[in-house]
Amino acid sequence: MNLKLVVWRQAGPQDKGRAVTYEARDISEHMSFLEMLDVVNEGLLSKGEEPIAFDSDCREGICGMCSLVINGVAHGPERGTATCQLHMRKFKDGDTITIEPWKARAFPVVRDLTVDRSAFDRIVQAGGFVSVNTGNAPDANAVPVPKTVADLAMDAAQCIGCGACVAQCKNASAMLFVAAKVSHLALLPQGQPEKQRRVLDMVARMDSEGFGNCTNQYECEAVCPKSISSSFIARMNREYLAASAARQPERREEGGY
Amino acid sequence: MRLSLSSIVKKSIMAVTGLALCGFVLAHMAGNLQIFLGQDALNAYAAKLQHLGPFLWLMRIGLLVCFVAHIVTAALLTVENRLARPSPYLHQATVKATFASRTLPMTGLIVLGFLIYHLAHFTFKLTHPEHAHLSDALGRHDVYSMVVLSFREWPVSVAYVAAMVPLCLHLSHGAASLFQTLGLRHERYQPAIRCAARGFALLILAGNSSIPLAVLVGAVKLPGGA
Known part of the structure; x- marks a missing residue:
């Protein structure tokens, strides 16, 4: 052809x-x-x-x-x-x-068709992780996770960070990407200790990178190569508003070991 | 350009003020539909509102705050959104965004323009002063006759009905979207929310348009039957 x-x-x-x-x-x-x-x-x-x-x-x-x-x-x-x-x-x-x-x-x-997507890396560095103390690996099934929750977390974890959601959004918003990362960890027990700080820090980083704001048009989920649902955006909004309302003031680290 | 408020907080302001404005639009329509009950019912309702005293002012200030917050936040968000993509695509395509969602800032501006006209018309009585200062048999402000006489002029009626179409589009996206923004989404209820938002928007379109249309076709007449 x-x-x-x-x-x-x-x-x-x-x-x-x-x-x-x-x-x-x-x-x-x-x-x-x-x-x-x-x-x-x-x-x-x-x-x-x-x-x-x-x-x-x-x-x-x-x-x-x-x-x-x-x-x-x-x-x-x-x-x-x-x-x-x-x-x-x-x-x-x-x-x-x-x-x-x-x-x-x-x-x-x-250059040409290549773009610098390191803004996504900086958003992940802001909180898209779980801190683990070193030591022996914990037993795989020591922390029970319900099957439905594990499946939902996996749906979010499928995000490959390609940036299509930003490219397609009329406002160049990164909400689907950030929502997938936040939801994936917030759903699992291992993500709980850093849950509030994670969503607040990742959204703050997203905003400072110059992405637009979500207008709930769902173009992002339509082009996502992993078909990640915009319902994760609602989940992140919920997590963010709850964390904003409930967050305890940071305690200053005193003394030492 | 960015205020210290985060994107999600700004969007939540849009959602909460939008919800309050949806409530106002519904209550405003329900009150106005009393025109179909006759002159006495509508004028009595208007007199009752006027005699609420401090509550009336509480409502007015609350409404003004909601409107101003909704419009200012919308302007901020829209400017940020435009800045986020400095050069547009050569080939623009839409996969699933609805017409109502894509025209939201535009329909909002049209509704704002209409709102200014509507306030000049019935609240500040600038456009039709000749109909605005009538009294009924009980000495109350004759809202009924003011509305009927105004809407007998077809350009006025057409403008009111025409303005309800962008309002309907604005509500059909906004009323569903606010649940998403506030994180109130569950796949089980999502289709119902979307349906309810569209139903609400159509109800407002039908209810509000019915008043000027009823006057134009002569279904709602002056008290003497004229």
Whole structure:
């Protein structure tokens, strides 16, 4: 199949960027979207042009590295799928495909279609963890977790941090990502001791990174490659409001060991 | 631009003031629908409201606080949201966001514009002073005749009915959205909440529009039958 690609090219974070049109010829419908781009890049390289920069790593839909807004939809037209698992059979011969990077103030473009998603890392560093004292590993079943709760926590834990939720949100809000991280830990017994501080710190970090605010349109859950539900956003709102109301003042550490 | 309030606190302010305003819109409509009970019922209701004394002022101040908080917070949130994506996509697409949710700031602005007109019309009596100072047989302010005479002018009636459409859209998203923002969501009740919000919005549209339409078609007449 032959396609016309309209691709966002941007030399670096300071460059204004522009759309450039390329022809993609003799593309197999069995190729993944990224393999199609590899073919286009081979062509560009053979002509001595700069190849299109895009992110990818595992190419099996589990790492969260690939991105791309394809015809205005993050990860393209297939639901519950990352770009690397999107195949060209979803398109028709002669289609024009617009390919853009995630666009958000909090995700500055590095080059072409690659963006800097370290804002997500900083949100996780703010509280998306469980502190564990060193020592012997505890017995796996010592802390009982009901099956339904474990399943729900796993649904949230599926988040691969790709940032599609931010890319698709009309307000570039990171609420689905943060909600998934907060919910995953808040549901489990191991997450309880740091539950209040976690949600307050992660939301504060999210706000300071310059993401927008959620307007409950649920575009995020529609494009999430892991189909994470927006019900986790309600759960985070609940956790946040409860933590704001109930949080005890921090005690100053005194004395020592 | 960001106040020290967090995004979730600002959204909660939207939700709580929005809920209070939903209550006001419903009570306002229920009061006004007494026009169908006749001149005496509506004028008696209006006189009763006027004689609430300090409670009336408590209600007015509460309402004003809700309106101002709702509008100011909405403006802050909207500016932050615009700043969060400085350059828009070349190809814009929507997967599942509803029309009502995408037009929320716009319908809010239209409703605000209508509200200013509505206050100038019936509260401050600036647009139709000739109908505004009538009295009924008991010496009460004749709200009934003021409304009937105003709505007999078709451009006024059309403006009122037309303004209820963006209000309906605004409510249909907002009334469901506020539960999500306050964290009141459970998959078992979610479809019911969404249905109830749409039903509420349609009820407001139908109830409020029925008054100017009833006057226009002559179903609601002046006391003498004119």
